[in-house]
Amino acid sequence: MKRPFLAIWLVAFVVPVALAAGCKREGGPPGERWSDAKMLAEGTRYLDDSEFRRAALVSSLSNPSNTYSRQRLTGYGLVTRGWDLLPVWNPKSLVVTAEMARDARAGKAASIPANTLPLWDGKRPATMAA
Numbered sequence: 001m002k003r004p005f006l007a008i009w010l011v012a013f014v015v016p017v018a019l020a021a022g023c024k025r026e027g028g029p030p031g032e033r034w035s036d037a038k039m040l041a042e043g044t045r046y047l048d049d050s051e052f053r054r055a056a057l058v059s060s061l062s063n064p065s066n067t068y069s070r071q072r073l074t075g076y077g078l079v080t081r082g083w084d085l086l087p088v089w090n091p092k093s094l095v096v097t098a099e100m101a102r103d104a105r106a107g108k109a110a111s112i113p114a115n116t117l118p119l120w121d122g123k124r125p126a127t128m129a130a
Contacts, residue, residue: 036128050079092116
C-alpha cells in the first residue's frame with residue numbers, strides 16, 4: 001500500500017459512507033452483507049480496484065453538479081492524474097498536552113519528538129478491530 005493515510009481514511013470513513021449511500025454490494029442476506037468479513041472484503045476491493053473506488057465516489061454524490069461534487073469528480077479516483085498522484089502522507093501524531101497548548105497560545109512552535117510514531121504502521125488492517 002503506497003498511500004497509508006489514504007488507506008486509513010478510506011477504510012474508516014469513505015467505505016462505510018459509500019456503502020450507506022447505496023453502492024451495489026454482492027448478494028446475501030442483509031445481516032451477512034454487513035458482516036465483518038464482507039466489510040473487510042469491501043474495504044480491500046475499494047483500496048485495490050480503481051474502477052470500484054471511482055464508482056463508489058460517483059454513487060455517493062447526492063448532487064453531482066454542485067461545486068464540491070464537481071471538484072471531487074475532477075480530482076479523485078482518476079488513477080493516473082489528479083489527487084491520486086499526490087505523494088504518500090503519513091504524519092506523526094501525538095496527544096496535545098496542557099503544556100503544549102500553553103506554548104501554542106504563547107506563540108511557541110510545537111516540536112514533535114523524533115521517536116514519535118506515524119499514524120499508520122504500514123500494515124493493512126485484517127480485522128475490524130485493527
